[in-house]
Amino acid sequence: MELQEGKDKFIQSWGTLGSNWGINRTMAQVHALLLVSLEPMSAEDIMNDLKISRGNANMNVRALIDWGLVHKELKQGERKEFFVAEKDMWTMIRQVIVHRKKKELEPAIKILTEIMEVQANSPEAEEFLKVTTELKMFSDKADAALEKVVRSKPTWMLTFMSMMKS
């Protein structure tokens, strides 16, 4: 496979995968583009490569910066801003986990905590509390596990996997 073909495929596919990940298609494509680019890219470059509008490019680059997946970079004597993707995969994956945890897990835990205020004064209420309590327990465990993963060093993942083998 040619390099250019591989890059294009990566960018396109990452966009499609992005939507399955609850991430805007274009945001994922911009990310992929920056990931495989050796040089920092300007908004202009991104617009041209992906054939998207200025507003769209700007929006998604800012979202990526917000996620901590992309950084601004200034070039000597150049007035425009250039963008670079975080290339360390462990850092990148960690940022994604933090964001998804915040968006998907934490609000669920908050709601479950609230509704567990229901009084267990009937068999029906007990059944309801059983469901919510169990859900809460699993959510808390998942939250703690992800927190641990996020706080860990890059090499920890390997240690972790050998533990899982048992």
Add this chain to the structure above:
Amino acid sequence: MELQEGKDKFIQSWGTLGSNWGINRTMAQVHALLLVSLEPMSAEDIMNDLKISRGNANMNVRALIDWGLVHKELKQGERKEFFVAEKDMWTMIRQVIVHRKKKELEPAIKILTEIMEVQANSPEAEEFLKVTTELKMFSDKADAALEKVVRSKPTWMLTFMSMMKS
């Protein structure tokens, strides 16, 4: 908090959370409704409770059955079908993991495998391969870890957590 208030809050919130989870709002609400219902419910019941159309109810119940989160149940002498949610939380969570893994992780691994065919015949190609190889490695590890979780017994989660503490 009153039981009914708690139930309503659960159903509404589960719907909202569902969208953050890439799950259709109504599908999540139907699931929540069945989770907190003591009795099996008919399509009619679901329509009335959630104030949704017949077609919508039917579609989402079928999607839930497809995910393995809901089962059909027949009642003696009744012609209509009734539906019941899987109440065992471990089984439920396992089904969700299986589905999301299939939708989010496996396609990514497939694409990464394909584009790693690129020949490492230039510094640029090498950089590209470095990114994709690392991504693939992490994806494989995540896949293996989830597979392990899914195959494990309910109690395993607890063992798992104590391992994580270290």
Add this chain to the structure above:
DNA sequence: TTAAGATTTCAAATGTTTTTGAAAGTATAA
């Protein structure tokens, strides 16, 4: 069979999210 009860389908309507591009805003060089 047939009729009634129940489920499924699907085209059109509605609702939501993303994208565009022109206008407004900002920063820098001269």
Add this chain to the structure above:
DNA sequence: TTATACTTTCAAAAACATTTGAAATCTTAA
């Protein structure tokens, strides 16, 4: 300061996803 290069905003348009409800289909009892 002023002109210019660049970035950001945002309302309208386009694309995409969900919901409706009536018609088609399936199923069962008689």
